[in-house]
Amino acid sequence: AQSVTQPDIHITVSEGASLELRCNYSYGATPYLFWYVQSPGQGLQLLLKYFSGDTLVQGIKGFEAEFKRSQSSFNLRKPSVHWSDAAEYFCALDTGGFKTIFGAGTRLFVKA
Amino acid sequence: GAVVSQHPSRVICKSGTSVKIECRSLDFQATTMFWYRQFPKKSLMLMATSNEGSKATYEQGVEKDKFLINHASLTLSTLTVTSAHPEDSSFYICSASLGQLPGNEQFFGPGTRLTVL
Numbered sequence: 001a002q003s004v005t006q007p008d009i010h011i012t013v014s015e016g017a018s019l020e021l022r023c024n025y026s027y028g029a030t031p032y033l034f035w036y037v038q039s040p041g042q043g044l045q046l047l048l049k050y051f052s053g054d055t056l057v058q059g060i061k062g063f064e065a066e067f068k069r070s071q072s073s074f075n076l077r078k079p080s081v082h083w084s085d086a087a088e089y090f091c092a093l094d095t096g097g098f099k100t101i102f103g104a105g106t107r108l109f110v111k112a
Numbered sequence: 113g114a115v116v117s118q119h120p121s122r123v124i125c126k127s128g129t130s131v132k133i134e135c136r137s138l139d140f141q142a143t144t145m146f147w148y149r150q151f152p153k154k155s156l157m158l159m160a161t162s163n164e165g166s167k168a169t170y171e172q173g174v175e176k177d178k179f180l181i182n183h184a185s186l187t188l189s190t191l192t193v194t195s196a197h198p199e200d201s202s203f204y205i206c207s208a209s210l211g212q213l214p215g216n217e218q219f220f221g222p223g224t225r226l227t228v229l
Contacts, residue, residue, distance in 0.1 A: 009153070036220075043116060043205070043220035044156075090155065100146075100218065102155040 002027050004093045006103035013081050014111050021076040021106050023091030032094035033074045035065055038105075039087045047089075050074060061085070086110045114140045116208050118221035125196055126229055133191045133224045135206030141186035142208030146218060147179070150203040162189055196228040 003026045013019050025031055032051050036044040048059025055067040065076045074091060091103040115138040125131050135145060144163050148156040160176075162168040162183035170176045178200075180192040189208075193200055203225050207218040 041121075041222060043222045044207075045220075046217060049217070099158060099161075102157075104153075104155045 002093065002095050002101055004091050004101050004103035006089075006091055006106050008106045009104070010107040010109060012109040012111060015083050016080050019076075019078045019081045019085070019108070021089050021091075021108070023074045023076065023103060024072050025074065025091075025093050026072065027093060027095060029096070032096065033065075033067065034092040034094065034100075035059065035063070035074075035076045036090045036092060036102075037061075037087045038090065044090065047076070081108075081110055083110045083112070114138075114208070114219040116142075116206065116219045116221040118204075118206055118224050120224060121222065122225040122227070124227045124229065127197055128195055130192055130194045131196055131226060133193075133204055133206075133226075135189045135191070135208070135221050137187045137208040137219070140208075140210065140219075142189075142210065142219075143186065144209045144216075145183055145189040146207045146209070147181060147189075147191050148205040148207070150205055150223070156205060159191075193226065196226070198228045201226055201228045 005024045007022050034049045035047040038044045047063045048057045050057045050067045057065050063078050088105045088107050090105045093101045117136045119134045147159045150156045159174045160168045160170045162181050164183050164186050168181035183189040203223050205223045207220045209216045209218045
């Protein structure tokens with residue numbers, strides 16, 4: 001079955017610290033993978049996406065993600081978190097049938 | 113980037129009434145629009161996919177007679193929740209895409225909070 005799992009419901013990091021949000025997927029073929037950020041009152045914004053090629057993907061706002069086929073993972077990272085990064089983060093899988101499956105989300109809290 | 117708006121941002125209605133939510137792509141023509149429902153502390157669940165000028169495709173378990181979707185133009189899709197009940201209270205999000213190719217980016221609206229009393 002196709003699925004996306006984000007194991008961490010919420011994470012708290014200190015401002016300036018590094019961040020890694022975990023995402024695991026289940027899909028039989030090469031997936032299209034996305035990370036979105038949702039801030040209150042705003043729509044989901046695409047941070048980055050992976051289709052093929054280089055497994056390390058650079059996105060906006062200083063985020064990057066690494067696709068690891070052997071681990072079925074697509075973890076999101078940022079070397080230094082800013083207070084404005086506090087939001088809900090969603091990992092998503094496009095199965096090619098034009099149906100996007102979202103993970104449950106990880107709420108990021110940033111402490112001063 | 114492409115902008116998608118939703119109106120209203122929040123609505124409160126009485127049980128039994130119908131509510132219409134609009135989704136507009138402001139600066140591009142959206143061949144395909146999607147409607148999602150997001151439960152508290154849960155993920156987005158796709159309700160239906162609509163293409164301009166054709167009937168919407170509903171996901172399994174979504175009542176098409178209850179959630180009426182109209183995609184009358186390349187910039188507007190509407191979701192009407194008919195005879196709303198408290199269990200329909202939720203956060204409804206639309207998205208729009210330039211096409212229906214795998215991996216096509218979706219642009220999301222800010223969502224509509226529906227509360228049914």
